[in-house]
Amino acid sequence: MSDDSELIDLPDADLRYFPRWVDAGLAEQWLSQLSAQTPWSQPQIKLYGRSIAVPRLVAWYGDPDARYRYSGLTHEPLAWTPLLADIRQRVQQQVGKHLNGVLLNYYRDGQDAMGWHSDDERELGRQPLVVSLNLGATRRFDFRRKGTSRIEHSIALEHGSLLVMSGLTQHHWQHQIARTRQVRAPRLNLTFRQIIDEPSL
Incomplete structure (x- = not known):
């Protein structure tokens, strides 16, 4: 694991941002194993009264009590696999925090995407910690201020990179992975989170 960060x-x-957090060979091994072994699903969400499939494949893993609700769906955690448990341990060592869940997003090509959103669900606590491990194709990750439409900053999330979002980021900013015709290869993104059960939130 590399400590070189920006x-x-x-x-x-x-x-x-840690551009080369894991070396290319190990990152490729993780990408191959997780792509093949994960029981992917494509949930339906309600949008303007219509039910549509999200434009990517997903899976939620975590500790037994780490239920995660977003986009109107409640995700019950799958049990940690040995590989995901190993990756989680490495990520926890990097950030110095306990992480009890991970959302896997599989973008099959550039037409799979993630719309503008903030990871500010109640169960992520007052200052959500989201640690994003990126495997496969490089995709552009955009930020905009909440309440605005202009992209303020973009970063190319590379194979083997790690992006740590913490503090007040989710309160003030939204992010997206936009569709692109320029990317044909798949990308796998693992976003590790802290699910906090605090009734007072």
Whole structure:
């Protein structure tokens, strides 16, 4: 694991990017195993009264009590596999925090995407910690201020990279993975999270 990182300087945000966090060979091994072994699903969400399939494949893993609700869906955690448990341990060592769940997103090509959103669900606590491990094709990751439409900053998330979003980032910023015709290869993204059961939130 590499400690070489870059601070992404956005106001009211705490963002750190590790461009070569894991070496290419191990990253390729993880990508191959997880792509083949994960029981992928493609949930339906309600959008403007219509039910549509999300434009990517997903899977949620975590500790037994780490249920995660977003986009109107409640995700019951799959049990950690040995590989995911190993990756989680490495990520926890990097950030110095316990992470009890991981959302896997599989973008089959550039037409799979993630719309504008913030990871600010109640169960992520007051200052959500989201640690994003990127495997496969490089995709552009955009940021915009909440309440605005202009992209303020973009970063190319590379194979084997790690992006740590913490502090007040999710309160003030939204992010997206836009569709692109330029990418034909798949990308696998693992976003590790802290699910916090705090009734007072």
